[in-house]
Amino acid sequence: xxxxxxxxxxxxxxxxxxxVLAVGxxxxxxxxxxxPQYLTPIVQKYANKALDARVSVSRVELSFEPSFPVLRxxxxxxxxxxxxxxxxxxxxxxxxxxxxxxxxxxDRFGGxxxxxxxxxxxxxALRNIELVRPGVNIVLDRDGRGNFDIYSSAAPADxxxxxxxxxVVPPFSLDHFAFVEPREIRYFNxxxxxxxxxxxxRDVSLDHVGEPVYxxxxxxxxxxxxxxxxxxxxxxxxxxxxxxxxSPKRPMMMTFEEFSLYGAFLxxxxxxxxxxxxxxxxxxxxxxxxxxxxxxxxSVLPDSVRRANRLIAPYFRTDGAIGLEAELxxxxxxxxxxxPYARVNVSMDDCSLxxxxxxxxxxxxxxxxxxxxHDLDSATVELSRFEVAGPATHLKVKAAxxxxxxxxxxxxxxLGDVELAKLPxxxxxxxxxxxxxxxxLDVAARGRMSMLSPNRFHELxxxxxxxxxxxxxxxxxxxxxxxxxLLKLNFGSKERVYNTENGxxxxxxxxxxxxxxxxxxxxxxxxxxxADLSLGAGAMNTxxxxxxxxxxxxxxxxxxGRLNIESVADSAGVHMTGLDGRxxxxxxxxxxxVPELVANLDLRRMTAGTMxxxxxxxxxxxxxxxxxxxxxxxxxxxxxxxxxxxxxxxPDLSPDxxxxxxxxxxxxxxxxxxKRRVQATVDNDVEVIExxxxxxxxxxxxxxxxxxxxxxxHARMFTPYFPLRNRISRxxxxxxxxxxxxxxxxxxxxxxxxxxxxxxxxxKRALTSRRGNNSLKVNFKLVSDTIDVNQLSAAAFSGAxxxxxxxxxxxxxxxxxxxxxxxxxxxxxxxxxxxxTVGPLLIPTNIDGQLSLKASNILYADMAMTGLxxxxxxxxxxxxxxxxxxxxxxxxLRGCFITIVNLWEVCLGALPHLQ
Numbered sequence: 001x002x003x004x005x006x007x008x009x010x011x012x013x014x015x016x017x018x019x020v021l022a023v024g025x026x027x028x029x030x031x032x033x034x035x036p037q038y039l040t041p042i043v044q045k046y047a048n049k050a051l052d053a054r055v056s057v058s059r060v061e062l063s064f065e066p067s068f069p070v071l072r073x074x075x076x077x078x079x080x081x082x083x084x085x086x087x088x089x090x091x092x093x094x095x096x097x098x099x100x101x102x103x104x105x106x107d108r109f110g111g112x113x114x115x116x117x118x119x120x121x122x123x124x125a126l127r128n129i130e131l132v133r134p135g136v137n138i139v140l141d142r143d144g145r146g147n148f149d150i151y152s153s154a155a156p157a158d159x160x161x162x163x164x165x166x167x168v169v170p171p172f173s174l175d176h177f178a179f180v181e182p183r184e185i186r187y188f189n190x191x192x193x194x195x196x197x198x199x200x201x202r203d204v205s206l207d208h209v210g211e212p213v214y215x216x217x218x219x220x221x222x223x224x225x226x227x228x229x230x231x232x233x234x235x236x237x238x239x240x241x242x243x244x245x246x247s248p249k250r251p252m253m254m255t256f257e258e259f260s261l262y263g264a265f266l267x268x269x270x271x272x273x274x275x276x277x278x279x280x281x282x283x284x285x286x287x288x289x290x291x292x293x294x295x296x297x298x299s300v301l302p303d304s305v306r307r308a309n310r311l312i313a314p315y316f317r318t319d320g321a322i323g324l325e326a327e328l329x330x331x332x333x334x335x336x337x338x339x340p341y342a343r344v345n346v347s348m349d350d351c352s353l354x355x356x357x358x359x360x361x362x363x364x365x366x367x368x369x370x371x372x373x374h375d376l377d378s379a380t381v382e383l384s385r386f387e388v389a390g391p392a393t394h395l396k397v398k399a400a401x402x403x404x405x406x407x408x409x410x411x412x413x414x415l416g417d418v419e420l421a422k423l424p425x426x427x428x429x430x431x432x433x434x435x436x437x438x439x440x441l442d443v444a445a446r447g448r449m450s451m452l453s454p455n456r457f458h459e460l461x462x463x464x465x466x467x468x469x470x471x472x473x474x475x476x477x478x479x480x481x482x483x484x485x486l487l488k489l490n491f492g493s494k495e496r497v498y499n500t501e502n503g504x505x506x507x508x509x510x511x512x513x514x515x516x517x518x519x520x521x522x523x524x525x526x527x528x529x530x531a532d533l534s535l536g537a538g539a540m541n542t543x544x545x546x547x548x549x550x551x552x553x554x555x556x557x558x559x560x561g562r563l564n565i566e567s568v569a570d571s572a573g574v575h576m577t578g579l580d581g582r583x584x585x586x587x588x589x590x591x592x593x594v595p596e597l598v599a600n601l602d603l604r605r606m607t608a609g610t611m612x613x614x615x616x617x618x619x620x621x622x623x624x625x626x627x628x629x630x631x632x633x634x635x636x637x638x639x640x641x642x643x644x645x646x647x648x649x650x651p652d653l654s655p656d657x658x659x660x661x662x663x664x665x666x667x668x669x670x671x672x673x674x675k676r677r678v679q680a681t682v683d684n685d686v687e688v689i690e691x692x693x694x695x696x697x698x699x700x701x702x703x704x705x706x707x708x709x710x711x712x713x714h715a716r717m718f719t720p721y722f723p724l725r726n727r728i729s730r731x732x733x734x735x736x737x738x739x740x741x742x743x744x745x746x747x748x749x750x751x752x753x754x755x756x757x758x759x760x761x762x763x764k765r766a767l768t769s770r771r772g773n774n775s776l777k778v779n780f781k782l783v784s785d786t787i788d789v790n791q792l793s794a795a796a797f798s799g800a801x802x803x804x805x806x807x808x809x810x811x812x813x814x815x816x817x818x819x820x821x822x823x824x825x826x827x828x829x830x831x832x833x834x835x836x837t838v839g840p841l842l843i844p845t846n847i848d849g850q851l852s853l854k855a856s857n858i859l860y861a862d863m864a865m866t867g868l869x870x871x872x873x874x875x876x877x878x879x880x881x882x883x884x885x886x887x888x889x890x891x892x893l894r895g896c897f898i899t900i901v902n903l904w905e906v907c908l909g910a911l912p913h914l915q
Contacts, residue, residue, distance in 0.1 A: 036061045043075075053103065053150040054081040069116045070127070075109040082147040085139075092141060095190045100139040103147050105183070108132035123171035130176075135183030142190045172248045174214075179204035187224075197224035212247040216240065216259075233300060238263035242270070252277040265296040272328075279335055285328040285342075291321035291349070310356060320351035320363065329370075337373060344369045350387070357424040362389035376405040383412075392422035395441070403448075413444040414464075420471070437471035437484070443491065462491040462512075479525075485518035512537055525567060532561025537583075555584045558601075578604025581622075596627035599708075613719040617712045617731070624708025624735075639663065701764050707736045721799035724750045724791065738764045742780070750791040751859075755783045766846065778849030778874070787868075789860040849874035863888055 040060045047055040058077035065072050082103045085093060109132070114125035139147045185199040201220035209215050219239035227233050242259030252275060259270040267290040273283040295318065298311050306312050323346070330341035350364040366385040372378040379402065386397040395416030403409045421436035428434060443464035451459045471484035490513045516533040537556030559580050566573030581601030603620040642662040647653070653661070715728040729746040740760040747754045758780030765774040851872040858865040870884035885894055 051080070051150045052083050054083065055079070056081075065112060069114075069119075071113045071115050073109070073111055073113070076107070078104070078106045078109065080104040080150075082150050084145060084147045084149045085141065088141065092190075096139055096141060097188055097196060099137050099186070100147055100188070102137050103150065104137075105135045106131055106133065121171065123173065125172075126174045126177075128176050129174065130178050130180050131182075132180040133183055134179055136185045138185075138187045140189045140191070144191075172251075173208065174206065175208040177206040182220075193225060195225055197222065197226070206244075209243070212245055214244045214246060216242060216244050233264055236264045265292055265299075275331075279333055282328060282332040282334075282340075285326070285332070287324070287326045289324040291323040294318050294320045294322060297322070316355050318351060318353040318363075320348055320353060322346060322348045330373075339371055339373055339376075341373055342371050344371065357426060358390070359424075360388055360390040360393075362387060377403045379404055390422075392419045392424075393417075408449045409447070410449070411446045414441050416441055431473070433473055433475040433480070435471075435473045438469045439471075440465075440467040440469070442466075461493040463493055465490050479523075481520075481522040483520045484516065486516070487519070488515040489513070490515075527566045527573075528564070530560060530563045532559070534559040555582065555586075557582050572610040573608070575607040576603060576605070578602075594628055596625055598625040599623070609719075613721065614717070616716040616718070618714055620710060620712035620715075620731075622708065622710050624706065624710075626704045626706040629703055629705055701737055701768055705737060707734075709734050719799070720802045722749075722795050723798055723802075724795040726750075738762065750795070751786060751788045752792055753785055754787070757781050757783075775846045775848045778847060778851070780849070781852045782854065784853075784855040786857045787855045787859070789858060791859075845876050847874055848876075858886065863890060 036059045039062060040057060043060045044055060044057050047057075056077075056079045057075060059075070061072075061074045063072045063074075064070065080103045081101050083101075085096065085100055088096075109130070111129040112127040114123075114127065117123045117125045137147065179201055182201040182204065185201065186196045187199070188196040199220060199222050201218065203217055203219045205215075205217045207215045217240065219241075220237075222236045222238065223234060227236055239262050240259060243257040244259075245255035245257065246253075253273070254276075255273045257271055259272070261268045261270055269288045269290075270285070272285040272287075275281050275283050298306060298316075301311070310316060325345045327343050328340060329343060332340040332342075345366070345368045347366040348364050350362050353360045353363050364385065364387050365383065368382045368384065370380045370382075381401045381404070383397065383399040386395075386399075388395050393416065395414065395418075397412065397414055399410060399412035401408050401410045418439040418441075420439060421434075423435070441464075443462065443466060445460060445462045447460040447462075450456060466489040468484055468487040471482070471487065473480070473482045475481070492511045492513075513536040514533065516530070518531045519529065519533070521528040535556065535558045557580075561577065563576045563579065564573065565575075579601060580603075581599065584598040586596050586598065599622060601622045603617065603622065606617045606620060608615050608617075639659075639662050642665050643658050646658050646661050646665075650658070709732070711732045713729070713731075715731055717726050717728070726747065726749040729748075731745055732743040733745075734741040734743070738761060740763065742756055742758055742760075745756040747756055758778075761777040761779070762774060763776065766776040849872075851874075853868065853870055853872060855868040856866060858868045865886040865888040868884070868886040871880075871882040873880040873882055886892070
């Protein structure tokens with residue numbers, strides 16, 4: 001393009017040179033040569049000789065104006081026909097328009113030169129230069145050759161040596177220059193054009209209004225295939241009007257002052273300075289663009305794009321207009337700089353906007369960007385005002401950002417409120433449900449974009465409050481529901497503070513607090529209600545936690561007045577009151593990437609269980625921790641061998657597919673017995689407890705290590721499976737994934753009392769084994785003052801009968817909503833029933849246990865025994881009463897053992913000292 005422009009300028013220079021030569025020749029000749037009939041052939045001859053074109057002119061006249069010695073030059077009907085395309089073949093010539101050879105036409109050219117000032121002062125003084133009906137055609141063929149390549153000189157315009165030093169221009173003045181009734185200026189490029197771009201100038205004038213000020217005015221219209229495809233406009237009407245400062249003393253420097261520029265819907269005012277001395281540079285610039293209607297800006301998009309995005313009426317309408325101001329901060333060199341040093345402000349006054357169902361009655365913003373060349377990190381963006389208001393929303397935002405390329409730094413404030421029920425329907429579609437309530441926001445945040453991550457959020461500086469009042473959500477399928485009374489989320493970040501006493505600096509930290517009065521949540525058949533929740537958390541921003549790949553330590557406290565969790569399907573749930581304590585997330589034993597969650601909680605009362613079984617804890621304390629176990633992938637040798645064989649046969653399969661097929665082949669290999677999981681059942685021979693863990697809980701047991709302790713003053717159990725008044729005292733239990741350790745638990749059931757100590761082990765293997773061949777190990781020591789076997793056996797057989805009735809479709813006993821005393825009375829009634837109180841009592845086959853028993857007094861039938869000792873062994877569904885020793889009035893029992901294989905088979909042996 002630069003070559004094209006230079007060549008066009010060179011061509012026009014050659015034309016002017018031809019005129020100058022003609023004038024020079026006319027001055028040398030006698031007066032009769034000034035006559036048009038003599039001067040015209042001379043000019044035409046020199047022009048045709050200098051140019052590779054056919055130049056024709058009907059009249060050239062040189063005369064003296066009355067204000068002698070001012071010379072007047074007039075040219076009529078000048079036509080320049082290019083010969084540049086004469087050598088093209090027929091096909092290449094057919095690709096060009098028929099007017100490709102017609103380069104330049106003009107009906108009349110007129111102008112004056114003050115010869116006296118030139119001879120006396122050396123000043124070129126031009127007056128009243130007018131071109132009547134000029135027309136230009138610029139055409140490029142497929143090889144890039146233009147019809148303006150008509151000069152005979154071989155000096156290449158782009159590569160000619162540039163003289164060193166400043167350009168010297170003689171004193172120059174021009175009082176008036178104008179195009180009168182200009183014709184079309186047409187441009188055609190055979191490489192990418194199918195039709196010509198047409199520039200039609202209506203007014204072109206340059207007037208000298210004072211030293212050294214000129215007034216420039218240009219107006220016209222442009223029609224181009226590019227404008228039709230790029231900005232969807234048939235014609236662009238444009239214009240320029242303003243003052244230009246230019247002096248021959250600095251000929252390469254031009255200053256434009258209050259230049260008004262308009263094109264299509266664009267109106268701008270420009271003040272700029274341009275220096276063309278060696279390399280073109282814009283020394284100063286200030287641009288002010290009048291607000292442009294958003295509807296006009298969208299009109300440049302193709303109709304298909306606007307329809308696809310519903311940017312047409314009646315779906316979209318607005319009276320908004322966007323304005324722009326830009327100011328250059330440093331000189332700008334286009335050949336060197338792609339991004340200038342500049343300040344750009346984009347603003348929109350408050351307006352209304354409707355887009356689909358979104359209706360904003362107020363929308364406005366003001367954004368300022370400061371650009372500092374190629375260094376985008378040094379650029380800054382400031383959103384000094386953004387306000388949006390509608391039926392549902394009124395928000396005000398202020399923000400600033402810098403360091404944009406590498407890691408943006410932001411400082412933002414958000415103030416406003418949202419009526420959730422009045423949000424447009426698109427929000428309901430996105431969240432797939434109905435939402436209501438009022439959300440108030442007053443939040444300020446500072447930080448970097450990289451801090452918006454789970455690993456670096458604690459480095460943010462956040463202050464303020466978010467408040468949700470009477471929030472409600474209901475999913476479209478009514479399976480999920482949440483209702484909130486008043487929810488407050490407070491943020492607070494404390495800066496580093498200097499301690500004057502010891503000279504230390506306190507580390508800054510981010511803290512947040514959640515306060516909730518009431519909430520009800522229903523999700524996936526689980527009903528959750530809570531009240532009086534207060535949860536606070538904080539994270540220190542210290543050097544040891546600066547690594548973004550590490551676990552971020554977080555600590556906080558929790559208070560909860562009431563929490564109810566209940567399964568709607570089976571009425572199982574947990575009810576808690578008076579929860580108070582602390583929660584901490586930290587690094588396990590200094591391992592930077594292993595998280596550990598620690599809880600230290602006090603609980604006033606907790607009730608857990610189903611409608612027919614309830615466990616009650618009072619004044620409990622829970623101290624627990626859990627940490628993530630390293631993930632280890634193991635592949636058995638057999639699986640590896642099968643995978644290798646599959647991969648050799650099917651090399652096209654992915655590794656995941658090969659591994660899946662290997663497991664399938666191993667699972668169903670010939671001779672391998674099919675394993676069937678036995679459901680929890682009670683039949684005539686065997687009982688097996690099927691733990692029936694969910695995938696999530698099984699993954700938790702295998703992937704996390706859990707340790708802790710729970711203690712309480714007393715607890716109670718209500719269940720029709722053992723319908724006897726009971727009470728647990730001094731509960732102190734240590735637990736982990738694999739072990740439960742009980743320390744001297746005191747258990748009273750009816751008139752019997754037992755002190756229990758011991759362990760339950762092999763929990764993880766028993767609960768997670770897919771083959772079901774791992775048993776739960778139980779080892780307890782039971783010490784009692786009194787055991788009423790009559791009462792305990794009656795309760796046990798009554799519970800077994802109840803279980804048998806349930807298995808045969810009987811109704812379950814409901815324990816919901818009654819006081820402890822009423823529940824005790826209802827359960828006592830089950831034991832006192834005479835009919836249907838005996839059922840099969842079986843021991844599960846997947847529980848192995850050893851119970852060491854020591855009782856001072858035993859009540860059995862109408863017999864009282866003392867000093868009972870022995871072991872109760874449980875294995876594979878059988879019970880072995882080993883080494884029983886007891887004394888009674890009827891006699892003593894020494895070294896007796898009884899093996900119960902099933903309910904009806906009892907083996908009695910080794911009774912050497914029975915009296």
